[in-house]
Amino acid sequence: KQEVTQIPAALSVPEGENLVLNCSFTDSAIYNLQWFRQDPGKGLTSLLLIQSSQREQTSGRLNASLDKSSGRSTLYIAASQPGDSATYLCAVRRESGGSNYKLTFGKGTLLTVNP
Amino acid sequence: GAGVSQTPSNKVTEKGKYVELRCDPISGHTALYWYRQSLGQGPEFLIYFQGTGAADDSGLPNDRFFAVRPEGSVSTLKIQRTERGDSAVYLCASSPGRRNSPLHFGNGTRLTVT
Numbered sequence: 001k002q003e004v005t006q007i008p009a010a011l012s013v014p015e016g017e018n019l020v021l022n023c024s025f026t027d028s029a030i031y032n033l034q035w036f037r038q039d040p041g042k043g044l045t046s047l048l049l050i051q052s053s054q055r056e057q058t059s060g061r062l063n064a065s066l067d068k069s070s071g072r073s074t075l076y077i078a079a080s081q082p083g084d085s086a087t088y089l090c091a092v093r094r095e096s097g098g099s100n101y102k103l104t105f106g107k108g109t110l111l112t113v114n115p
Numbered sequence: 116g117a118g119v120s121q122t123p124s125n126k127v128t129e130k131g132k133y134v135e136l137r138c139d140p141i142s143g144h145t146a147l148y149w150y151r152q153s154l155g156q157g158p159e160f161l162i163y164f165q166g167t168g169a170a171d172d173s174g175l176p177n178d179r180f181f182a183v184r185p186e187g188s189v190s191t192l193k194i195q196r197t198e199r200g201d202s203a204v205y206l207c208a209s210s211p212g213r214r215n216s217p218l219h220f221g222n223g224t225r226l227t228v229t
Binding site for chain 2: 004031032041042043044045046049089091101103104106
């Protein structure tokens with residue numbers, strides 16, 4: 001059974017700092033990995049999706065890397081801003097055949113960026 | 116365009132009652148998922164629809180939970196004889212159905228069973 005772990009559970013940083021969020025998964029047979037952002041009382045917003053054949057994806061100040069063989073991904077946020085404060089969730093989609101693309105999520109990292 | 120819409124946004128019900136939660140996916144999305152998120156946890160898969168059929172309902176916790184998608188668009192998650200442990204945020208997501216498509220989530224329905 002796939003298990004996804006995110007470290008740290010919570011992180012508080014001053015504005016402007018660069019930071020890294022970590023995600024690990026136990027079964028490396030994944031098709032892709034997705035990073036989401038969740039604001040309080042809201043649903044999930046997709047930030048980056050990395051295919052299993054890719055090493056990284058970038059969007060603005062965000063960069064996500066994937067090391068499939070070691071079961072790890074990182075989300076790098078450059079020059080953090082108070083508006084980045086949210087919970088960040090990592091999720092993996094299994095590789096096995098069929099059309100079910102369900103995701104297995106970690107518990108998330110609660111990020112607070114202080115002005 | 117409109118995103119995934121879930122109604123109601125909040126639902127408070129008494130233990131033992133029946134509830135229905137509604138999801139309107141993005142137009143044209145063939146795949147629809149229900150997830151449940153308890154406090155401090157990541158979302159957990161409940162059920163997946165491809166078109167009108169439930170292709171995978173392995174995440175439904177027991178037979179009190181049931182979901183339908185009769186016309187391949189709107190879906191309803193139904194919970195019978197609610198229990199306090201059912202309290203959570205129920206999230207709906209849709210996608211075009213291709214394997215490398217990201218999921219688009221709604222804002223969820225917060226269910227509280229008193």
